[in-house]
Amino acid sequence: xxxxxxxxxxxxEDSDNVKFPMKLDIDMEKVVGVWVGQIRxxxxxEEVTAYExxxxxxxxxxxxxxxxxxxxxxxxNILDSKSxxxxxxxxxxxxxxxxxxxxxxxxxxxxxxxxxxSSALVEEAKLVEGYQASREALELSETAFFDxxxxxxxxxxxxxxxxxxxxx
Numbered sequence: 001x002x003x004x005x006x007x008x009x010x011x012x013e014d015s016d017n018v019k020f021p022m023k024l025d026i027d028m029e030k031v032v033g034v035w036v037g038q039i040r041x042x043x044x045x046e047e048v049t050a051y052e053x054x055x056x057x058x059x060x061x062x063x064x065x066x067x068x069x070x071x072x073x074x075x076x077n078i079l080d081s082k083s084x085x086x087x088x089x090x091x092x093x094x095x096x097x098x099x100x101x102x103x104x105x106x107x108x109x110x111x112x113x114x115x116x117x118s119s120a121l122v123e124e125a126k127l128v129e130g131y132q133a134s135r136e137a138l139e140l141s142e143t144a145f146f147d148x149x150x151x152x153x154x155x156x157x158x159x160x161x162x163x164x165x166x167x168x
Contacts, residue, residue, distance in 0.1 A: 043069060070127040074118060077134035081115050084141040091150075104144050111140035 040061065085108065092098055114137035121130030 040065075044072075067127060070131045071122070074122060074127065074131045074134045077131070077138045078115055078118055081111055081134070081137040081141045084138070084145050085111060088141070088145045098150070101147075101149055104147050104150065107140045107144040107147075111137045111144065114140060 043061075043065075088108065092100065114133045118130045118133035118137060121127075121133060
């Protein structure tokens with residue numbers, strides 16, 4: 001997604017002899033109008049025309065747009081959490097003698113619980129709480145997946161372990 005910049009050129013009658021700093025009277029309605037349009041575009045909120053729904057003011061973000069964003073990000077977080085946990089499970093099944101620390105196991109359990117909690121909260125229409133739970137689930141699953149203790153074992157093949165532990 002792209003953002004934007006709004007440059008407000010202020011022209012005075014005395015452009016050649018301007019001393020800074022100077023007091024400006026800026027038409028903030030124009031500036032905020034551009035800014036709101038850009039932030040709506042950045043968030044992926046499409047403009048609704050009058051013939052599609054009831055007449056709506058074009059100021060700020062509407063409540064249903066906020067709900068849409070919460071639902072969208074919540075679903076995205078849940079799917080990413082599930083994908084990360086699935087990848088972690090697959091990775092751990094590929095390494096037969098890996099030792100998983102207790103705190104990593106607890107993170108995985110908490111992440112699964114947070115995913116379930118988030119889903120339940122959405123069904124109850126508690127979007128903000130559900131979104132927060134989904135963020136926590138994603139953070140926990142990502143932290144568990146990228147833990148240094150697991151990463152160190154990935155790059156240490158079995159033949160090297162045998163060479164170190166079994167002397168000649």
